[in-house]
Amino acid sequence: MPTEFPRIDIVDIPGKGKGVIAKGYIPGGTLIISERPRILLPYKDPTQALSALSREDLSFLLSFPRGPDEHPIFGRLKHFTPCVGDDTFSRGLCETICRVNHTCYSPKARPNAAYYWNTSSKEEELRALKEIHEGEEIQVSYMEDIQNYEDPLAQLRQKFAFDCSCPGCVRPAAERCASKERILAYNNFVERLPKRFGQENPLGILKDIETQILIICEEGYTSEIGSRAHDAFQLCAYYGDADSAQKWESISRDSHALYQGPTSEPFKESKKLAGKPQGFRAWQQLGRRKLRGPSKRVLEYFYPKDETTKATPNEGSSRPFPTSAAASAPSTSASEARTTPAASNEAASSSVVSTKPSTSTEKILRSKGQKKKAKAKAKKEAARDAGENSGLAKE
Ligand SMILES: C[S@@+](CC[C@H](N)C(=O)[O-])C[C@H]1O[C@@H](n2cnc3c(N)ncnc32)[C@H](O)[C@@H]1O
Numbered sequence: 269m270p271t272e273f274p275r276i277d278i279v280d281i282p283g284k285g286k287g288v289i290a291k292g293y294i295p296g297g298t299l300i301i302s303e304r305p306r307i308l309l310p311y312k313d314p315t316q317a318l319s320a321l322s323r324e325d326l327s328f329l330l331s332f333p334r335g336p337d338e339h340p341i342f343g344r345l346k347h348f349t350p351c352v353g354d355d356t357f358s359r360g361l362c363e364t365i366c367r368v369n370h371t372c373y374s375p376k377a378r379p380n381a382a383y384y385w386n387t388s389s390k391e392e393e394l395r396a397l398k399e400i401h402e403g404e405e406i407q408v409s410y411m412e413d414i415q416n417y418e419d420p421l422a423q424l425r426q427k428f429a430f431d432c433s434c435p436g437c438v439r440p441a442a443e444r445c446a447s448k449e450r451i452l453a454y455n456n457f458v459e460r461l462p463k464r465f466g467q468e469n470p471l472g473i474l475k476d477i478e479t480q481i482l483i484i485c486e487e488g489y490t491s492e493i494g495s496r497a498h499d500a501f502q503l504c505a506y507y508g509d510a511d512s513a514q515k516w517e518s519i520s521r522d523s524h525a526l527y528q529g530p531t532s533e534p535f536k537e538s539k540k541l542a543g544k545p546q547g548f549r550a551w552q553q554l555g556r557r558k559l560r561g562p563s564k565r566v567l568e569y570f571y572p573k574d575e576t577t578k579a580t581p582n583e584g585s586s587r588p589f590p591t592s593a594a595a596s597a598p599s600t601s602a603s604e605a606r607t608t609p610a611a612s613n614e615a616a617s618s619s620v621v622s623t624k625p626s627t628s629t630e631k632i633l634r635s636k637g638q639k640k641k642a643k644a645k646a647k648k649e650a651a652r653d654a655g656e657n658s659g660l661a662k663e
Pocket residue numbers: 283284285286287333346347348349350366367368369370371428429430431432433434
Protein backbone atom coordinates (compact mmCIF):
# COMPACT_ATOMS: atom_id res chain seq x y z
CA MET A 269 0.00 0.00 0.00
CA PRO A 270 1.51 3.37 -0.96
CA THR A 271 2.03 5.85 1.81
CA GLU A 272 2.64 9.58 1.72
CA PHE A 273 4.66 9.45 4.93
CA PRO A 274 8.35 9.13 4.11
CA ARG A 275 9.56 7.75 7.42
CA ILE A 276 7.48 4.57 7.40
CA ASP A 277 6.48 1.51 5.42
CA ILE A 278 3.40 -0.68 5.73
CA VAL A 279 4.35 -4.35 5.66
CA ASP A 280 3.04 -7.79 6.63
CA ILE A 281 3.84 -8.65 10.25
CA PRO A 282 3.57 -12.34 11.14
CA GLY A 283 0.56 -12.99 13.37
CA LYS A 284 -0.71 -9.42 13.23
CA GLY A 285 -1.76 -8.76 9.63
CA LYS A 286 -0.30 -5.49 8.38
CA GLY A 287 1.85 -3.23 10.49
CA VAL A 288 4.01 -0.11 10.27
CA ILE A 289 7.79 -0.15 10.36
CA ALA A 290 10.42 2.60 10.40
CA LYS A 291 12.17 3.11 7.06
CA GLY A 292 15.13 4.70 8.80
CA TYR A 293 16.19 6.00 12.19
CA ILE A 294 13.51 8.12 13.90
CA PRO A 295 14.59 10.22 16.90
CA GLY A 296 12.40 10.26 20.01
CA GLY A 297 9.90 13.09 19.95
CA THR A 298 9.42 13.04 16.16
CA LEU A 299 5.98 13.62 14.69
CA ILE A 300 5.91 10.58 12.41
CA ILE A 301 2.45 10.93 10.88
CA SER A 302 -0.26 13.56 10.95
CA GLU A 303 -3.33 12.34 9.12
CA ARG A 304 -6.89 13.51 8.63
CA PRO A 305 -9.37 10.65 9.02
CA ARG A 306 -10.97 9.72 5.74
CA ILE A 307 -14.10 8.64 7.61
CA LEU A 308 -15.18 10.17 10.91
CA LEU A 309 -18.18 8.67 12.71
CA PRO A 310 -19.92 9.32 16.01
CA TYR A 311 -18.53 6.98 18.64
CA LYS A 312 -21.75 5.83 20.26
CA ASP A 313 -24.18 5.28 17.45
CA PRO A 314 -22.56 5.39 14.03
CA THR A 315 -25.49 3.74 12.21
CA GLN A 316 -27.02 6.90 10.77
CA ALA A 317 -23.67 8.31 9.72
CA LEU A 318 -22.77 5.00 8.12
CA SER A 319 -25.84 5.05 5.93
CA ALA A 320 -24.80 8.51 4.73
CA LEU A 321 -21.33 7.36 3.64
CA SER A 322 -20.46 7.75 -0.02
CA ARG A 323 -19.94 4.60 -2.11
CA GLU A 324 -16.20 5.35 -2.25
CA ASP A 325 -15.90 5.71 1.51
CA LEU A 326 -17.91 2.56 2.11
CA SER A 327 -15.72 0.54 -0.24
CA PHE A 328 -12.66 2.09 1.43
CA LEU A 329 -13.95 0.81 4.77
CA LEU A 330 -14.72 -2.60 3.28
CA SER A 331 -11.19 -2.83 1.87
CA PHE A 332 -9.89 -3.50 5.39
CA PRO A 333 -9.85 -7.08 6.62
CA ARG A 334 -12.86 -8.29 8.52
CA GLY A 335 -12.38 -9.84 11.96
CA PRO A 336 -13.53 -13.43 12.59
CA ASP A 337 -17.32 -13.70 12.99
CA GLU A 338 -17.66 -9.96 13.04
CA HIS A 339 -20.32 -7.76 11.53
CA PRO A 340 -18.92 -6.61 8.15
CA ILE A 341 -19.06 -2.94 9.09
CA PHE A 342 -18.92 -2.84 12.88
CA GLY A 343 -16.25 -5.51 12.99
CA ARG A 344 -14.03 -3.37 10.81
CA LEU A 345 -14.77 -0.26 12.82
CA LYS A 346 -13.86 -2.12 15.99
CA HIS A 347 -10.50 -3.23 14.61
CA PHE A 348 -9.48 -0.17 12.70
CA THR A 349 -10.68 2.82 14.67
CA PRO A 350 -9.35 1.99 18.12
CA CYS A 351 -8.56 5.42 19.48
CA VAL A 352 -8.52 7.66 16.49
CA GLY A 353 -10.30 10.96 16.78
CA ASP A 354 -11.64 12.66 19.84
CA ASP A 355 -12.29 9.33 21.46
CA THR A 356 -15.25 10.39 23.50
CA PHE A 357 -17.25 11.58 20.50
CA SER A 358 -15.98 10.06 17.36
CA ARG A 359 -14.04 7.30 15.73
CA GLY A 360 -12.03 7.96 12.65
CA LEU A 361 -10.56 5.78 10.01
CA CYS A 362 -7.15 6.95 8.86
CA GLU A 363 -5.67 5.07 5.97
CA THR A 364 -2.14 4.82 7.37
CA ILE A 365 -2.39 5.31 11.12
CA CYS A 366 -4.97 2.53 11.37
CA ARG A 367 -2.24 0.07 10.35
CA VAL A 368 -0.29 0.60 13.57
CA ASN A 369 -0.36 -2.44 15.84
CA HIS A 370 -0.58 -2.59 19.60
CA THR A 371 1.92 -3.39 22.31
CA CYS A 372 1.31 -3.06 26.04
CA TYR A 373 3.04 -0.89 28.57
CA SER A 374 4.90 -3.36 30.78
CA PRO A 375 8.17 -3.76 32.67
CA LYS A 376 9.53 -5.73 29.71
CA ALA A 377 8.78 -3.28 26.92
CA ARG A 378 6.60 -0.35 26.12
CA PRO A 379 5.19 1.31 23.00
CA ASN A 380 7.63 3.36 20.97
CA ALA A 381 4.89 5.68 19.73
CA ALA A 382 1.54 7.18 20.75
CA TYR A 383 -1.54 8.58 19.08
CA TYR A 384 -2.69 12.10 19.73
CA TRP A 385 -5.80 13.72 18.33
CA ASN A 386 -4.89 17.30 17.46
CA THR A 387 -8.05 19.30 18.03
CA SER A 388 -6.77 22.32 16.08
CA SER A 389 -5.70 20.52 12.90
CA LYS A 390 -8.38 17.82 13.30
CA GLU A 391 -5.70 15.31 12.45
CA GLU A 392 -4.58 12.17 14.20
CA GLU A 393 -0.90 12.27 15.05
CA LEU A 394 1.55 9.47 15.60
CA ARG A 395 4.48 10.56 17.78
CA ALA A 396 7.71 8.72 18.57
CA LEU A 397 8.08 8.27 22.33
CA LYS A 398 11.67 7.14 22.00
CA GLU A 399 14.19 6.56 19.27
CA ILE A 400 13.09 4.01 16.70
CA HIS A 401 15.58 2.15 14.57
CA GLU A 402 15.36 1.25 10.90
CA GLY A 403 13.15 -1.80 10.36
CA GLU A 404 11.69 -1.64 13.88
CA GLU A 405 7.93 -1.98 14.12
CA ILE A 406 6.16 1.17 15.28
CA GLN A 407 3.62 0.28 17.93
CA VAL A 408 1.23 2.19 20.18
CA SER A 409 -0.84 1.10 23.13
CA TYR A 410 -4.53 0.87 22.25
CA MET A 411 -5.23 1.23 25.97
CA GLU A 412 -4.04 4.56 27.27
CA ASP A 413 -6.34 4.22 30.27
CA ILE A 414 -4.29 2.57 33.01
CA GLN A 415 -7.43 0.91 34.41
CA ASN A 416 -7.24 -1.47 31.45
CA TYR A 417 -3.84 -2.65 32.64
CA GLU A 418 -5.38 -4.43 35.58
CA ASP A 419 -6.01 -7.20 33.04
CA PRO A 420 -4.62 -6.23 29.63
CA LEU A 421 -5.04 -9.62 27.98
CA ALA A 422 -8.75 -9.74 28.79
CA GLN A 423 -9.30 -6.12 27.75
CA LEU A 424 -7.61 -6.61 24.40
CA ARG A 425 -9.51 -9.79 23.74
CA GLN A 426 -12.78 -8.11 24.56
CA LYS A 427 -12.20 -4.82 22.75
CA PHE A 428 -10.09 -5.86 19.78
CA ALA A 429 -10.53 -9.62 19.61
CA PHE A 430 -6.86 -10.58 19.60
CA ASP A 431 -4.55 -12.33 22.01
CA CYS A 432 -1.69 -10.03 22.79
CA SER A 433 1.71 -11.70 22.70
CA CYS A 434 3.80 -8.68 23.64
CA PRO A 435 6.73 -9.20 26.05
CA GLY A 436 4.52 -8.05 28.95
CA CYS A 437 1.68 -10.46 28.19
CA VAL A 438 3.86 -13.54 27.76
CA ARG A 439 5.47 -13.16 31.18
CA PRO A 440 4.86 -15.93 33.72
CA ALA A 441 1.46 -15.62 35.44
CA ALA A 442 3.04 -14.75 38.79
CA GLU A 443 4.79 -11.71 37.28
CA ARG A 444 1.63 -10.57 35.55
CA CYS A 445 -0.26 -10.95 38.81
CA ALA A 446 2.31 -8.84 40.65
CA SER A 447 1.94 -6.10 38.00
CA LYS A 448 -1.83 -6.27 38.32
CA GLU A 449 -1.60 -5.80 42.10
CA ARG A 450 0.69 -2.81 41.72
CA ILE A 451 -1.54 -1.20 39.11
CA LEU A 452 -4.62 -1.78 41.26
CA ALA A 453 -2.85 -0.16 44.20
CA TYR A 454 -1.72 2.70 41.97
CA ASN A 455 -5.25 3.30 40.66
CA ASN A 456 -6.48 3.31 44.23
CA PHE A 457 -3.82 5.81 45.18
CA VAL A 458 -4.72 8.14 42.30
CA GLU A 459 -8.39 8.01 43.16
CA ARG A 460 -7.80 8.96 46.79
CA LEU A 461 -5.12 11.56 46.17
CA PRO A 462 -7.20 14.75 45.80
CA LYS A 463 -9.02 14.01 49.06
CA ARG A 464 -5.69 14.03 50.90
CA PHE A 465 -4.78 17.59 49.89
CA GLY A 466 -5.21 19.91 52.86
CA GLN A 467 -5.88 16.95 55.17
CA GLU A 468 -2.42 15.44 55.54
CA ASN A 469 1.18 16.47 55.85
CA PRO A 470 2.06 17.62 52.30
CA LEU A 471 5.61 16.25 52.54
CA GLY A 472 4.15 12.81 53.21
CA ILE A 473 1.88 13.18 50.20
CA LEU A 474 4.83 14.19 48.01
CA LYS A 475 6.78 11.19 49.19
CA ASP A 476 3.86 8.94 48.26
CA ILE A 477 3.51 10.56 44.83
CA GLU A 478 7.18 9.95 44.23
CA THR A 479 6.91 6.31 45.30
CA GLN A 480 4.03 5.86 42.86
CA ILE A 481 6.00 7.52 40.06
CA LEU A 482 8.86 5.09 40.57
CA ILE A 483 6.45 2.13 40.59
CA ILE A 484 4.91 3.34 37.37
CA CYS A 485 8.37 3.76 35.83
CA GLU A 486 9.20 0.19 36.79
CA GLU A 487 5.93 -1.02 35.30
CA GLY A 488 6.85 0.83 32.11
CA TYR A 489 3.63 2.80 32.20
CA THR A 490 5.28 6.08 31.33
CA SER A 491 2.24 7.96 30.05
CA GLU A 492 1.03 8.40 33.65
CA ILE A 493 4.12 10.17 34.90
CA GLY A 494 3.24 13.65 33.67
CA SER A 495 -0.10 13.51 35.50
CA ARG A 496 1.51 12.51 38.79
CA ALA A 497 4.15 15.23 38.41
CA HIS A 498 1.29 17.66 37.85
CA ASP A 499 -0.35 16.46 41.08
CA ALA A 500 2.88 17.22 42.89
CA PHE A 501 2.98 20.62 41.20
CA GLN A 502 -0.55 21.36 42.40
CA LEU A 503 0.31 20.43 45.95
CA CYS A 504 3.35 22.74 45.94
CA ALA A 505 1.27 25.51 44.37
CA TYR A 506 -1.46 25.13 47.02
CA TYR A 507 1.29 25.87 49.54
CA GLY A 508 2.87 28.69 47.50
CA ASP A 509 6.24 26.95 46.97
CA ALA A 510 7.11 28.34 43.54
CA ASP A 511 10.53 26.73 43.23
CA SER A 512 9.35 23.17 43.93
CA ALA A 513 6.18 23.68 41.88
CA GLN A 514 8.26 24.72 38.87
CA LYS A 515 10.47 21.65 39.11
CA TRP A 516 7.52 19.27 39.23
CA GLU A 517 5.65 20.98 36.41
CA SER A 518 8.76 20.84 34.22
CA ILE A 519 8.41 17.05 34.22
CA SER A 520 4.76 17.37 33.33
CA ARG A 521 5.60 19.85 30.55
CA ASP A 522 8.25 17.54 29.08
CA SER A 523 5.84 14.64 29.19
CA HIS A 524 3.29 16.70 27.24
CA ALA A 525 5.99 17.64 24.72
CA LEU A 526 6.60 13.97 24.11
CA TYR A 527 3.06 12.64 24.07
CA GLN A 528 1.16 15.57 22.60
CA GLY A 529 3.85 17.70 21.00
CA PRO A 530 5.24 21.15 21.67
CA THR A 531 2.48 23.00 19.86
CA SER A 532 -0.33 21.24 21.71
CA GLU A 533 -2.58 23.00 24.20
CA PRO A 534 -1.64 20.68 27.10
CA PHE A 535 2.04 21.46 26.50
CA LYS A 536 1.44 25.21 26.29
CA GLU A 537 -0.66 25.21 29.43
CA SER A 538 1.93 23.22 31.31
CA LYS A 539 4.76 25.40 30.07
CA LYS A 540 2.90 28.45 31.31
CA LEU A 541 2.48 26.94 34.78
CA ALA A 542 6.08 25.74 34.91
CA GLY A 543 7.20 29.28 34.05
CA LYS A 544 4.84 31.01 36.45
CA PRO A 545 3.30 28.68 39.06
CA GLN A 546 1.65 31.70 40.68
CA GLY A 547 -0.85 31.51 37.81
CA PHE A 548 -2.29 28.28 39.28
CA ARG A 549 -5.98 28.76 40.14
CA ALA A 550 -5.51 27.83 43.81
CA TRP A 551 -2.10 29.40 44.41
CA GLN A 552 -1.28 29.53 48.15
CA GLN A 553 -4.79 28.45 49.05
CA LEU A 554 -3.45 26.20 51.81
CA GLY A 555 -0.99 28.74 53.17
CA ARG A 556 2.73 29.07 52.64
CA ARG A 557 5.14 26.23 53.14
CA LYS A 558 8.45 25.12 51.70
CA LEU A 559 7.97 21.65 50.22
CA ARG A 560 10.29 19.88 47.80
CA GLY A 561 10.88 19.24 44.14
CA PRO A 562 11.45 15.82 42.58
CA SER A 563 14.29 13.81 44.12
CA LYS A 564 17.49 13.12 42.24
CA ARG A 565 16.31 9.55 41.70
CA VAL A 566 13.15 10.64 39.94
CA LEU A 567 15.04 13.17 37.82
CA GLU A 568 17.62 10.60 36.83
CA TYR A 569 14.81 8.38 35.73
CA PHE A 570 13.37 11.12 33.58
CA TYR A 571 16.53 12.47 32.11
CA PRO A 572 18.91 9.53 31.90
CA LYS A 573 22.45 10.14 30.69
CA ASP A 574 22.84 7.06 28.58
CA GLU A 575 19.58 5.71 27.19
CA THR A 576 20.79 6.03 23.63
CA THR A 577 23.54 3.52 24.26
CA LYS A 578 21.39 1.23 26.40
CA ALA A 579 18.20 1.08 24.36
CA THR A 580 17.76 -1.88 22.10
CA PRO A 581 15.24 -2.01 19.28
CA ASN A 582 11.77 -3.20 20.28
CA GLU A 583 12.59 -3.67 23.94
CA GLY A 584 14.14 -0.30 24.65
CA SER A 585 14.53 1.05 28.11
CA SER A 586 11.67 1.75 30.44
CA ARG A 587 12.97 5.26 30.97
CA PRO A 588 10.31 7.72 30.06
CA PHE A 589 12.04 10.47 28.13
CA PRO A 590 14.38 9.85 25.24
CA THR A 591 17.86 11.23 25.55
CA SER A 592 18.91 11.76 22.00
CA ALA A 593 18.57 15.52 22.15
CA ALA A 594 18.32 17.85 25.07
CA ALA A 595 18.30 15.55 28.03
CA SER A 596 21.59 15.11 29.77
CA ALA A 597 22.47 14.22 33.33
CA PRO A 598 20.17 16.11 35.62
CA SER A 599 21.00 18.12 38.61
CA THR A 600 18.12 18.62 40.98
CA SER A 601 17.88 22.26 40.10
CA ALA A 602 18.21 21.98 36.37
CA SER A 603 14.99 20.28 35.33
CA GLU A 604 13.45 23.53 34.14
CA ALA A 605 16.32 24.05 31.75
CA ARG A 606 15.67 20.83 29.95
CA THR A 607 13.38 20.16 27.05
CA THR A 608 12.65 16.85 25.40
CA PRO A 609 13.64 16.04 21.85
CA ALA A 610 9.97 16.56 21.03
CA ALA A 611 10.31 20.13 22.11
CA SER A 612 13.64 20.71 20.47
CA ASN A 613 12.77 18.91 17.23
CA GLU A 614 9.61 20.73 16.45
CA ALA A 615 9.73 24.02 18.15
CA ALA A 616 13.29 24.97 18.82
CA SER A 617 12.99 28.01 16.68
CA SER A 618 9.54 29.01 17.84
CA SER A 619 8.73 30.72 21.09
CA VAL A 620 6.86 27.72 22.42
CA VAL A 621 9.70 25.95 24.13
CA SER A 622 11.76 27.05 27.07
CA THR A 623 14.99 28.36 25.62
CA LYS A 624 17.40 28.17 28.50
CA PRO A 625 20.87 27.21 27.27
CA SER A 626 21.54 23.57 26.50
CA THR A 627 24.15 21.77 28.58
CA SER A 628 26.74 22.00 25.83
CA THR A 629 26.17 25.72 25.35
CA GLU A 630 26.40 26.16 29.06
CA LYS A 631 29.73 24.37 29.10
CA ILE A 632 31.18 26.71 26.55
CA LEU A 633 29.83 29.87 28.10
CA ARG A 634 30.47 29.18 31.73
CA SER A 635 33.61 30.66 33.19
CA LYS A 636 35.72 28.61 35.57
CA GLY A 637 34.27 30.42 38.56
CA GLN A 638 30.72 29.78 37.46
CA LYS A 639 31.54 26.11 37.02
CA LYS A 640 32.83 25.92 40.56
CA LYS A 641 29.72 27.64 41.87
CA ALA A 642 27.45 25.27 39.96
CA LYS A 643 29.33 22.26 41.33
CA ALA A 644 28.97 23.50 44.89
CA LYS A 645 25.28 24.17 44.34
CA ALA A 646 24.70 20.69 42.92
CA LYS A 647 26.54 19.19 45.91
CA LYS A 648 24.45 21.20 48.33
CA GLU A 649 21.27 20.15 46.58
CA ALA A 650 22.25 16.49 46.57
CA ALA A 651 22.88 16.76 50.31
CA ARG A 652 19.53 18.48 50.78
CA ASP A 653 17.89 15.77 48.73
CA ALA A 654 19.46 13.04 50.80
CA GLY A 655 18.50 14.86 53.99
CA GLU A 656 14.93 15.32 52.86
CA ASN A 657 14.66 11.73 51.82
CA SER A 658 15.86 10.46 55.15
CA GLY A 659 13.60 12.94 56.91
CA LEU A 660 10.65 11.80 54.85
CA ALA A 661 11.43 8.19 55.50
CA LYS A 662 11.00 8.89 59.18
CA GLU A 663 7.58 10.45 58.74
C1 LIG B 1 -5.68 -0.85 14.00
S1 LIG B 1 -5.54 -2.43 13.33
C2 LIG B 1 -3.82 -2.59 13.07
C3 LIG B 1 -3.46 -3.01 11.66
C4 LIG B 1 -3.81 -4.42 11.31
N1 LIG B 1 -2.84 -5.35 11.86
C5 LIG B 1 -3.94 -4.63 9.82
O1 LIG B 1 -3.69 -5.75 9.36
O2 LIG B 1 -4.29 -3.71 9.10
C6 LIG B 1 -5.92 -3.37 14.74
C7 LIG B 1 -5.98 -4.85 14.56
O3 LIG B 1 -4.69 -5.37 14.28
C8 LIG B 1 -4.48 -6.59 14.98
N2 LIG B 1 -3.42 -6.36 15.98
C9 LIG B 1 -2.98 -5.21 16.46
N3 LIG B 1 -2.00 -5.38 17.34
C10 LIG B 1 -1.80 -6.70 17.44
C11 LIG B 1 -0.93 -7.52 18.20
N4 LIG B 1 -0.06 -7.00 19.06
N5 LIG B 1 -1.01 -8.86 18.04
C12 LIG B 1 -1.91 -9.43 17.18
N6 LIG B 1 -2.78 -8.68 16.44
C13 LIG B 1 -2.73 -7.34 16.56
C14 LIG B 1 -5.80 -6.93 15.64
O4 LIG B 1 -6.55 -7.71 14.77
C15 LIG B 1 -6.45 -5.57 15.81
O5 LIG B 1 -7.84 -5.64 15.93
